[in-house]
Amino acid sequence: MSKSDENRGTLRLKNYLFLHASLLLYSIGSVFSKMASKEVFLSWAFILYYGLFLLILFVYAILWQQILKRFPLTVAFANKAITILWGIVWGYLFFGEALRWGMLLGSVIIVSGIYLVVSDDK
Structure with a gap:
């Protein structure tokens, strides 16, 4: 393998x-x-949480533009x-939501699909 590779x-x-990291x-x-x-x-807690949500969306929108410069749209x-x-994961950790087999199977399918798309991107 060469240095440029x-x-x-x-x-x-x-x-x-x-x-x-941006998607996280x-x-x-x-x-x-x-x-x-x-x-x-419109309680203080609502404004705080919703404000944090909007801040994250704002930062993510900027990061997404950088992502689109580096990757094909499909990837x-x-x-x-x-x-x-x-x-x-967040539903389970923060809100005590139950994990079901269908969710786990769906996650495996999602990760497999991502792998197939990414592995084809050479």
């Missing part, structure tokens, strides 16, 4: 880490959105499906 591989890994941030926004929905409309959107998996 190593550099390309490192850059590719950094880009994918950036993509998935985006998924955390859904936690604040759900927390806001449990509060009285970027295929990876966005990972937020469903994060939603399942």
Whole structure:
């Protein structure tokens, strides 16, 4: 493997880490959105949670533009499906939602689909 291949591989890994960190941030926004929905409309807690949700969406919108510069649209959107998996994790951790076999099977299908799209991107 040549030095330029190593550099390309490192850059590719950094880009994918950036993509998935951005998608993780985006998924955390859904936690604040759900927390806001449990509060009285326009209470301080509602405003705080909803404000954090909007802030995350603002930051994510800027990051998404950078992602689209680095990846083909099909690859970027295929990876966005990972937020469903994060939603399942956040629901379990923060809200005590039950994990069901269908959810786990769906997660495996999502990750497999992402792998198929990404592995074809050479």
